[in-house]
Amino acid sequence: MRRGLLTLLALVGASSPAWAQNQFFSVAEAPASVKVSADEVVARIMTFDQNNDGRVGVAELSERMRPLVARGDKDGDEALDRNEVLALAVAPVPQTIRIFGGSGGYSFGDEAGLSSRMHIEGALDDLRLTSVSKDRALPIVRSYVEHVENTARANLLSQMETLLSPEQLVVVTRALDQQPHQISLRINTGEGQRVIRMAPGLGNLTRQLERMGLGAAKSEQARAAVERYKSRIRLGSEQERAELMARLNDVLTSEELENYNAALQRRPVVANQFNFAMNLHQTATALQEVSGRVTPAVLIERIERLTAEGAGTR
Amino acid sequence: MNRIRGIVAFSLTGWVLMVGLSSSEWVSKVQAQSRTLRLPATPYPYADVVLPPHFKVAAAMRFDNTPPGNPVTNAGATLGRVLFYDRRLSANNTVSCASCHVQANGFADPNGVSRGFAGGHTDRHAMNLVNLRFHPRARFFWDERAGNLEEMTLLPIENSLEMGQKVDHLPEILGRDPHYADLFRNAFGDAQITRERIGRALAQFVRSMLSYQSRYDAGLAAARSIDDDFPNYSLAENRGKALFMRNCAVCHLEGQQAHFVVNTPANTGLDEDARTTDGGVGDITLKPADVGLFKSPSLRNVEVTGPYMHDGRFGTLEAVLEHYSSGGKNHPNRDIRVQPLHFTASEKAALIGFLKTLTDHAFLTDPKFSDPFQ
Helix, strand or coil, rough: HHHHHHHHHHHHHHHHHHHHHHHHCCCCCCCCCCCCCCCHHHHHHCCCCCCCCCCEEEHHHHHHHHHHHHHHCCCCCEEEEEHHHHHHCCCCCCCCCCCCCCCCCCCHHHHHCCCCHHHHHHHHHHHHCCCCHHHHHHHHHHHHHHHHHHHHHHHHHHHHCCCCCCHHHHHHHHHHHHCCCCCCEEEEEEEEEEEECCCCCCCCHHHHHHCCCCHHHHHHHHHHHHHHHHHHHHHCHHHHHHHHHHHHCCCCCCHHHHHHHHHHHCCEEEEEEHHHHHHHHHHHHHHHHHHCCCCHHHHHHHHHHHHHCCCCCC | CCCCCEEEEECCCCCCCCCCCHHHHHHHHHHHHHHHEEEEECCCCCCCCCCHHHHHCCCHHHCCCCCCCCCCCCCHHHHHHHHHHHHHHCCCCCHHHHHHEHHHHHCEEECCEEECCCCCEEECCCCCCCCHHHHHCECCCCCEEECHHHHCCHHHHHHHCCCCCHHHHHHHHHHHCCHHHHHHHHHHHCCCCHHHHHHHHHHHHHCCCCCCCCCCHHHHHHHHCCCCCCCCCCCCHHHHHHHHHHHHHHHHHHCCCCCCCCCCCCCCCCCCCCCCCCCCCCCHCCCCHHCCCCCCCCCCCHHCCCECCCCEEECCCCHHHHHHCCCCCHHHHHHHHCCCCCCCCCHHHHHHHHHCCCCCCCHHHHHHCCCEEE
């Protein structure tokens, strides 16, 4: 029974990345960008038409591209015309099932659940300070995080007060309370110890708001308020960062200060595996509360074994 | 019976006498003929290499693309090694695979683009051959046009610019050399030389090229985890490792700690124009989403595998880091992972320091991968 449950969870989470992103993961969409169109592909291939006869023959293509003619030549003239190139460009791409590692793409860490606290403290850790320096710097950084989070939280709640009922506000407050806590799981996999660091994402909050049926206008305002909150806790305001750097000035060298400032302003990108593991942890935690038997570590270890055995990334 | 025992040396002089050759052709023929093959009495151990633990975890082993029908054997890889260095695989006996894939350079070409058998130049850099066994998609070349190593190894031989040789002619050419009969017999059970066997032997040799003895590997073995400082690293190298793990590992070390490969081809914002620059994978699939995507080689030994990128445009690691620091150009297919990182000068130095710990001197000088012709 338990094996069946675990397997089901693994397969549901791992083999349906599109579904998972919409329903299970709290992954923000990548910034919209203009992609290459099929017409542009056609235009590119037609640049190889050296004799301007409207067709690209084998001899006009570079050697590595010549198999294209055999694939796309429908009228038997041993060349590709525009329509034949277009047909190749728009042919459906075979779908493959991908598990861990490129399964559902990538997201900015702060949008996928990597907490700002984890980012800000992690960047300090990356400096590899002496223990004396770190002991002095860490309280300053933690105080900064607390300040940024509290300010952002207060701003968000004050905006939400105008949009939500008192009951709804309680739900949002509870969801916010989950945000800053980082979870580290050390799992003995039998092949060595694996560390998975997770932080509950903002997906809960976003989903809670979506479920409240606020109506289009209020929903949009709530969404915008959450985005401002996310932006604020990610980086703080420029003034807040300047104040942080000023406080660290006596602790860090100028080089360390420069590196820390640069690191804070980066937005690490994470694989959606991270998000998958994070949501898995939340699911497992809920299960544990119910059954008292399934632990996150057991579940994640099982999932990892299943996906490794499946070797399904091709 | 294995007739290649002891130091087998044989001269290829007199292998063939050509008439009517131009002087340069004659010189090249003589050069090819005068090389002497030297192999050890006991074949080098290519099979059953003992890899460190971080290669053997399931997450790393699933990168292994060895097909069931062509496992690496000592005799098969030995034959592959001889073929890899044999200039008779080119149309005019002037170049071998090793002409562009140099061991000291991680089997990459130290030149930006490579010079073919007739003096022409390729338009892409000859990428390194480090740990090709551990590429999970098992697709090769910058544009991933080869579906496995067995296929990949034959394509440069037949390329009209690179080696210009008809692989179908090789059984006859190599068959004139009686020593190949022994090599093929040891590898495949009989002396028959076929196109398929040439590809399989070369693939075995390439698949045996495993780099796993760098300072990184030693450090990981000595540390509690990859996130902890490595005791054999300097402070700057540990800082570089931390920066790498935070900013680069999402692409180059995803889901495992051994291979330093990017699992799927990517557009890293090298060029802006999707119409006129090298289309990479898109030129093979014609899929709009593939335009400008390229396979990334392993970062192992990256210190010596430059120049970098598919066209060798960056001569130094500093230039590569500068590219990623800037975030690259705004190609419509640029990968979401390629974002401006704005590394400081000392961060760049630390990152390069870390990357240099991936150099595996044992691999770069291992005699079992060296030229057997002298």
